[in-house]
Amino acid sequence: MEKTWNNKAWFLVLPVLVLVAFSAVIPLMTVVNYSVQDTFGNNQFFWAGTDWFVEILTSPRFWDALWRNLVFSAVILAIEVPLGILIALNMPKHGPGVPVCLVLMALPLLIPWNVVGTIWQVFGRVDIGLLGYFLNSLGISYNYTQNTAHAWATVIVMDVWHWTSLVVLLCYAGLVSIPDAYYQAARIDGASRWSVFRHIQLPKMKRVLLIAVLLRFMDSFMIYTEPFVVTGGGPGNSTTFLSIDLVKMAIGQFDLGPAAAMSIIYFLIILLMSWVFYTVMTQSDAEQS
Amino acid sequence: MARISLEHIRHAYSPRAKAAGDYALKEVHHEWEDGGAYALLGPSGCGKTTLLNIISGLLQPSDGRILFDGKDVTQLSTEERNIAQVFQFPVVYDTMTVFDNLAFPLRNRKVPEAEVEKRVNEILEMTDLAGMAKRRAQRLTADQKQKISLGRGLVRANVNAILFDEPLTVIDPHMKWVLRSQLKRLHRQSRFTMVYVTHDQTEALTFADKVVVMHDGQIVQIGTPAELFERPSHTFVGYFIGSPGMNFMPASVDGAMARVGDQTIALANAPALKGEGRIELGIRPEFIKLGRDGMPVTVNKVEDIGRQKIVRATFCGQPLSIVLAEDDDIPTDAKVSFDQHAIGIFSDSWRVENQSSGQGG
Numbered sequence: 001m002e003k004t005w006n007n008k009a010w011f012l013v014l015p016v017l018v019l020v021a022f023s024a025v026i027p028l029m030t031v032v033n034y035s036v037q038d039t040f041g042n043n044q045f046f047w048a049g050t051d052w053f054v055e056i057l058t059s060p061r062f063w064d065a066l067w068r069n070l071v072f073s074a075v076i077l078a079i080e081v082p083l084g085i086l087i088a089l090n091m092p093k094h095g096p097g098v099p100v101c102l103v104l105m106a107l108p109l110l111i112p113w114n115v116v117g118t119i120w121q122v123f124g125r126v127d128i129g130l131l132g133y134f135l136n137s138l139g140i141s142y143n144y145t146q147n148t149a150h151a152w153a154t155v156i157v158m159d160v161w162h163w164t165s166l167v168v169l170l171c172y173a174g175l176v177s178i179p180d181a182y183y184q185a186a187r188i189d190g191a192s193r194w195s196v197f198r199h200i201q202l203p204k205m206k207r208v209l210l211i212a213v214l215l216r217f218m219d220s221f222m223i224y225t226e227p228f229v230v231t232g233g234g235p236g237n238s239t240t241f242l243s244i245d246l247v248k249m250a251i252g253q254f255d256l257g258p259a260a261a262m263s264i265i266y267f268l269i270i271l272l273m274s275w276v277f278y279t280v281m282t283q284s285d286a287e288q289s
Numbered sequence: 290m291a292r293i294s295l296e297h298i299r300h301a302y303s304p305r306a307k308a309a310g311d312y313a314l315k316e317v318h319h320e321w322e323d324g325g326a327y328a329l330l331g332p333s334g335c336g337k338t339t340l341l342n343i344i345s346g347l348l349q350p351s352d353g354r355i356l357f358d359g360k361d362v363t364q365l366s367t368e369e370r371n372i373a374q375v376f377q378f379p380v381v382y383d384t385m386t387v388f389d390n391l392a393f394p395l396r397n398r399k400v401p402e403a404e405v406e407k408r409v410n411e412i413l414e415m416t417d418l419a420g421m422a423k424r425r426a427q428r429l430t431a432d433q434k435q436k437i438s439l440g441r442g443l444v445r446a447n448v449n450a451i452l453f454d455e456p457l458t459v460i461d462p463h464m465k466w467v468l469r470s471q472l473k474r475l476h477r478q479s480r481f482t483m484v485y486v487t488h489d490q491t492e493a494l495t496f497a498d499k500v501v502v503m504h505d506g507q508i509v510q511i512g513t514p515a516e517l518f519e520r521p522s523h524t525f526v527g528y529f530i531g532s533p534g535m536n537f538m539p540a541s542v543d544g545a546m547a548r549v550g551d552q553t554i555a556l557a558n559a560p561a562l563k564g565e566g567r568i569e570l571g572i573r574p575e576f577i578k579l580g581r582d583g584m585p586v587t588v589n590k591v592e593d594i595g596r597q598k599i600v601r602a603t604f605c606g607q608p609l610s611i612v613l614a615e616d617d618d619i620p621t622d623a624k625v626s627f628d629q630h631a632i633g634i635f636s637d638s639w640r641v642e643n644q645s646s647g648q649g650g
Contacts, residue, residue, distance in 0.1 A: 184347050185380035187367045189441060190397035199382040199393075 034260035052261035062262060064237065065245040066269075072241060073220040076159045080216060081209070083160070084167025089201070091172055105165045105172075113162075117229025120158040124230070144231060148238040151231045155239055158226055163216060170212045174205035214277045221270060242266055291357040291449040291482060293321040293344060298353035300339055312351070314339045315507040321450075323358075324480040326473070328497035330487060332529070336506040337486045341452050344484065345372045357449055370449060375442035377455040379434035381426045388413070388422040391440045398445075412440040415471060431459045439468070443475060450482040457492065469496055490530055502526050518573070521633065522640045527571050533599060535633075536577075538607040540570035542634060550605025552584045557629045558643035566636030574599070574612040576631035579619060583626035588619060 035052055037045040056062050091101045108116070124144050126132040135142040144154040178200060186196045224243035227233065233240035233248070240248070246266065250259035300314040314336040321327060329337045342348040344355065346367040354363045362370050373394070382390055391409045400408075413419040416436040426437060435456060442451055453472075457465045473496060476483050487493050493500050494514040502510045502517065502525070509523040510516075521527040527535030540549045545559040547570050554570070562568070579586075579600060586609065590601040593615070600611040604625060611625070634641045 179378055181376045181378040182380050184342075184374070185376060185438070185441075187347065188345065188372065188374045189394040190368045191393070192397070195393075195397065199384050203382075203384050 031260045031263050034256050035264055038257050048257055052257045053265070055258055056262045056265060061237075061245065062265075065240055065242050068239070069221060069223075069241045072156070072223070073217055075156055076163070076220050077213060077216055079156070079160050080164045080167050081213060084164050084212065085171050085205070085209075087164070087168045088171035088175055088205075089197070091168070093176055102169070102172075105168050108162050108165050109169075111162075113225040114229055116158065116162050117226040120154060120161075120226070121230045124154050146235055148235060151235060151239050154230060155227045158230065159220065159223070162226070163219070167209075167212045167216065170208040171205050174208040175201060178204050210277075210281050214274075214281070217273065217277070218270065221273070292323040292359075293450060293482060294356040294359070295319050295321075295340075295344075296354040296356065298340075298343060298350045298355065300336075300343060300348065300350045300352075304351075313506055314343070314350075315505075317353075317508055319501075319508060319511070321482060321484065324482055326476045326483045326485070326496060326498050328485045328487060328493035328500045329503060330490060330493040330500050330529070331503035332488055335503045337488075337503050338454055340503070341374070341454055341484060341486050344450070345374045345452050346370045347374075371445075371447070372450055372452060373442040373445055373448045374452040375439050375454065375456045377458050379431065379438040379459065380441075381429065381434045381437050383425065383427045385426060386422065387418055387424055387426050387437060390426050390437050391444050394441055394445055408444050408446060412444050415443070415475070416440050416468075432461065432464050435460055436468070439472075448481060450484060453483070453485040455487055456485075457487075465492075472496065490532075494530075502529065504529075519631075520640070521571070524569065524571065524635050524638045527573075527633075531573060531575075533574050533610040533612070535571050535573050536607075536609050537569045537571045537635070538605070538609075540568050540634070542568055547632070547634065549607070552605055554584075554627060554632070555629065556632060556634070560634040560641040560643055562634075562636060562641055564636075567638075569635040569638075571633040571635055572627050572631055574610040576628035577609070577611045578626045578628070579611055579613060579617070579623050580626070581620055581622070581624060583624035586623055586625045588623055591619065 036048055036050070038048040038051075039045050087105075091105075092098055111119075123129045124132045124142075126136055126143050132142055132144075142150055144150040182200050183196070186200060191199070222243055223241055224247070227239050227241060228244055228247075231239045233244045237245075246259060246262055249255050249262065295317050298314065298317045299312050301312045303311060305311075317340060329340065331337050339348065343350045346362070346365060346369075350363070354361055356362065357370065367374075382393065385393065388409055391412055392405045395405045395408060409422075410419075413422050416439065418433065418436055418440065421433075426434075429437070439456055442453070442456075457468060460468065469492065472483075472485075475481075485493070485496050487496075494517075498513065499511060500514060500517055501508055502523075504523065504525040510521065510526045512520075512522075517526055517530045521530065521535065524535070524537055527537065538549050540547045542548075542556075542560060542562060545556045547554045547556055549570055579588075584604070587603040588600055589603060592599040592601070596615050598613045598615060598617065598619075600613060600619065602609045602611060602623075602625070609625070613619070
């Protein structure tokens, strides 16, 4: 059969093309443009080729930030996922406790990110913060502005406080979709608590759990606002994650070329990670068929 | 295997129930014989599943005691009661293979693996699942899922009873028939006490030795299929068993004579009426003769359902169903007569026994 070409189709998809061009393609191309040139202002550009990419990929500063960020993501996933499952398992499924729990769980998610940062920044302060003052008066010397371990602990606890709810709500949605007959059958079959979790609850939560892990990984890998507000990346560079480093480079030092190169590398890393997650998820689905 | 006694069991889903109407299950006092095959029959919401869950221990009754072979098990958990139950909704553990699914209840009870192998293979054979034993229990049809569910109920060797909660609802008609006869055969071989909940009268009547009819939270009659058909003890049993159901019409009784409208009908015996109840005369459509003799009747409609004809008529202003053989003639000026021995007299919906028979109503 002969295909009919109708050029009106281009006209119909034009609005979307324009939208995508302005929101994604043009900004991305601008970044690509910056990443291969050097400028000293005055809108004068000099060709730099792959110099900036080489510079970023050989700088310990980039690798340190990347490593810190990976460790951070791994730690918060290792805490938030099991904790989220545990809380979801213990939430009531019927009765007046349900809306109360859901609202409590949703609260941290409703707070703007910079406000979360500010809350913890104040909370942890040694002079006026409830947590900081209290810990120090107990004789525990705690100061997140000076001690690397304390800074990390604060940022991690803050993230757990902020985002565990997301894992909880997703898992809870999976759990409430399990019909009562499953639990009754398990009781009749004499299944242990662990068997019920392993063979009934976990399989039902698997899909939402993968989504939760994906979302939490992406979010924590791009984390900026909260640690920026609390520690500003310090003490030293100890909590300088990739985004913070990028902003320092681009806005703080106005090194547009290296910053653009780093943006592209950062973007490619996230793209790669998303692809890995996507593959893992679809493969575990394919296994079921 | 055990004799199960229910002593004055009542259940309300709300803890503050007072009036009889608050109880999902009104008082049940009944004994299930060891090795019997019972069907619990009744419409949706009549309390069948509640009663079943009380026996298995998934529910604690609000009042009363449950005894297995004379031993009080009211406070015992489901595992301790050692009961198998199959649910209406098929439950399959889709992380395991079909074999492991069936082995699950045995392995949880630390049955030796050789014994597990033997039992599971028997069940696989019985349910026709042997071909997919090693397969993961995923993407199965509703039939296959329910067979696995059933199999897990049947796999344990020493259960006190096996309870079935409408297990064949999702299964297609042909398979239903096959599985039902397999259950029946299994019952004859094993002599487990079996209680089978259903709202399908054919299923109940073919499966069970004794059918327990429930209505509005209480047991209205326990009997063999023939007893339920011939001598329903409650108008509900009359309606519910048989197709079409029993005909009921308001009547008044004087000795061995009943009056319906302006017609007088002679009864075989005088019913032992006590007090002033609402009296009804009941007769099954199968025991009414349509011919040239008898009482006047108006034929409204004839439904041909194959080997039988159902005549919808009006008798003394009351609707009346009559079942006729396929080739019976319907005279133009039709008259009806009732088989005397098939007539039942009901007072406030309960059957009234005859004076001479001396049985309680």
